[in-house]
Amino acid sequence: MNQSLRILIILLPIFILVFFTKILLVDEDLKLSSFEAKNFPAFELDDLNGRRVQSESLNGIKLLNVWASWCITCLVEHPFLTKLSKNNVEIIGLNYKDSKSKANSWLEKHGNPYLFSIYDPRGDLAFDLGVTGAPETYLLIDSKVVGHIQGEMNQQKWETIFMPLIQQAAQRK
Amino acid sequence: MKKQLFVAFFLVLSSAAFTQIVYEFENSVQEKRFYLLISEIRCPKCTSGSIASSDAPISRDLKNKVYELILDGSTDKEIKQYVSERFGAFSDYRPSLSGSNYILWFGPFIFLALILAIFFIRRRV
Numbered sequence: 031m032n033q034s035l036r037i038l039i040i041l042l043p044i045f046i047l048v049f050f051t052k053i054l055l056v057d058e059d060l061k062l063s064s065f066e067a068k069n070f071p072a073f074e075l076d077d078l079n080g081r082r083v084q085s086e087s088l089n090g091i092k093l094l095n096v097w098a099s100w101c102i103t104c105l106v107e108h109p110f111l112t113k114l115s116k117n118n119v120e121i122i123g124l125n126y127k128d129s130k131s132k133a134n135s136w137l138e139k140h141g142n143p144y145l146f147s148i149y150d151p152r153g154d155l156a157f158d159l160g161v162t163g164a165p166e167t168y169l170l171i172d173s174k175v176v177g178h179i180q181g182e183m184n185q186q187k188w189e190t191i192f193m194p195l196i197q198q199a200a201q202r203k
Numbered sequence: 204m205k206k207q208l209f210v211a212f213f214l215v216l217s218s219a220a221f222t223q224i225v226y227e228f229e230n231s232v233q234e235k236r237f238y239l240l241i242s243e244i245r246c247p248k249c250t251s252g253s254i255a256s257s258d259a260p261i262s263r264d265l266k267n268k269v270y271e272l273i274l275d276g277s278t279d280k281e282i283k284q285y286v287s288e289r290f291g292a293f294s295d296y297r298p299s300l301s302g303s304n305y306i307l308w309f310g311p312f313i314f315l316a317l318i319l320a321i322f323f324i325r326r327r328v
Contacts, residue, residue, distance in 0.1 A: 035325075066291075127260075153264065160289040162247040162261045 067176045071158035077146040078125060078133055085173065087146075091196060093121045094168040094175075095144070095183065096156060098128040099136035101164040107183045108140055114188070115143035123147030126156050126164050171199045224263075226270050233273050240269050240279060243296045244286055253296060265290075 070088055077083050088094075095111060097104040115121050123144035125133045130149060137147070150156055159168065162180065169177030169192050177195045179187050228234040238255065244265060246257035254262040254269075265286065272282045286294050298304045 068288075157264060157268070158289060160247075160291065162290070163259075 065176070065178045067174050070170065070173045070175055071155065073148075073155040073158070075148050075150055075155060078123075078130060078137075078149050079146070081146075083146070083148050088122070088170055088173045090120065090172065091199065092145075092170045093119060093192075094124055094159075094170055095121055096124045096126050096159075096161050096164045096166040096168075097147075098126045098164045099132040100128065101126075103182050104165045105140065107165055108143070110184055110188075111143040112141055120145055122170075124156060124159075124161075125149050125151075126161065127151060127153045169195055171195075224267070226266075229274070236279060237270060237273055240273075240282060241266055244269070244283070245294045245296050247290045247294060 070085070072085075073083075075083055093114070111121055121144050123146070125147045128149075128151065130151075133147065133149070137144075148155065153161070159175065160178075165182060167179045167183045168175050176199070177192055179191055226234075226237060228237065241255040242253045244254050246252050246254045246259055246262045246265075248259040248261050249257050254265045269282055269286075272285060277285070283295055292298070298307055300308060
């Protein structure tokens with residue numbers, strides 16, 4: 031057996047091991063997603079107070095948080111969303127497959143971090159957005175959907191996924 | 204009488220098993236397309252599995268949508284396009300032959316060819 035083949039036999043498994051360890055250890059949730067920016071889907075829905083939602087209200091830099099009163103993880107991320115809204119981050123709620131009365135009493139009980147909540151009882155707008163469940167959070171910049179987080183929103187995800195996108199947008203302006 | 208009551212009891216209970224939505228089609232072609240499509244669309248909420256194999260709420264919504272679109276006369280391509288516009292290219296279990304997907308389809312063969320080439324060149328030397 032010649033020398034180079036022997037080296038190859040030793041190096042190849044090491045290379046494969048390192049390669050797969052690297053891939054497997056990446057935290058999927060925190061990976062900068064390959065999310066492709068898209069226009070916000072057209073919709074005709076009211077908010078939880080029965081007022082028709084105008085598409086202009088999605089302009090600027092806003093978060094769209096998908097939530098429901100039946101959703102347990104929504105309660106987990108609720109304090110963080112409240113903190114964001116206190117720091118002047120504008121958050122719009124998308125109330126997903128819920129009932130209006132339950133949703134409103136949930137907000138009364140736990141506090142309302144949202145500018146308003148779009149009421150989507152059948153999940154039509156959510157489907158067009160590609161929502162797979164609650165909670166999920168989208169980053170909207172001037173009515174374009176530019177970022178997406180599935181599951182609980184927290185400080186780490188906010189800093190690693192949404193902040194860079196917001197900074198990019200600010201630089202372009 | 205007792206026996207009949209016994210049978211009736213289980214018949215009533217078994218109705219719980221039939222609460223799932225039954226999809227009715229205009230013809231068998233539509234039906235075949237439906238079952239093929241739902242086996243080729245990935246459940247976005249699952250680690251790995253088609254919407255056919257999943258009963259997650261989002262999979263149910265997706266199946267209903269595929270059903271609706273088939274009855275509306277959309278083609279398979281249009282339906283997959285519709286789903287991937289919303290849930291990403293990730294949703295298609297049979298990646299299309301385009302763009303970066305070429306690596307996915309031909310990468311292993313190129314790799315194999317390379318290894319074989321190296322092997323034969325080495326032997327000749």
